[in-house]
Amino acid sequence: MATMNRRRWLAACGKATVAAALAATLASCGLVGNEYTFSQSQLQAALERKFPFSQRYMQLFDVQLTNPQLVLDSQRNRVSISFDARLDNQLFFSQPMTGRFALDSGLRYDSPSRSLVLQDPEVRQFDVAGMPAQFSRQLNALGGILAEQLLQDYPLYTFKPDELRLGGRQVEPGTITVLPDGINVKINRP
Secondary structure, three states: OHHHHHHHHHHHHHHHHHHHHHHHHHHHHOEEOOEEEEEHHHHHHHHHOOOOEEEEEOOOEEEEEEEEEEEEEOOOOEEEEEEEEEEEOOOOOOOOEEEEEEEEEEEEEEOOOOEEEEEEEEEEEEEEOOOOHHHHHHHHHHHHHHHHHHOOOOEEEEOOHHHHEEOOEEOEEEEEEEEOOEEEEEEEOO
16 A cells, blocks of 8 residues: 555656646746747847848849847837848949838737748838938838838747647747737637
């Protein structure tokens, strides 16, 4: 009888240890209950890994964005990202021009890429030092195109496959809420 109680006790301890290890693993990923919460520093690090961003526009301008800085706007449930910008066009400029580019965007989950992506980004700032006045209209148009076409659906954070499995089942992110110090993503249970 003592042997049977001892086995039950050891089995219960083993299950508790496994449960505690699983809880610690999930907590380190940000998963608590049925939601993930990513800190601003986690998101900033994920964003930095995706840059620099380079794109050619209309076969005329080479645009490079570097040094992304993420700001969370919980009141509007949006994010703001500013970048160092470098604009090069050998036909019009003798040397590349530099400045700042900033956008404001909502977020959504993109299932095929398993990513939180920018949704409907809007230009807040596109200043290039030394830009000739005659190009200011084109610069503003270029900023709008960068935001609307090139950075629309740009991934802010990509989930690892195991982050979207819970209890052996595939789960999907649902409601995304921007917090003052992070982003909360509710998980839709199957």
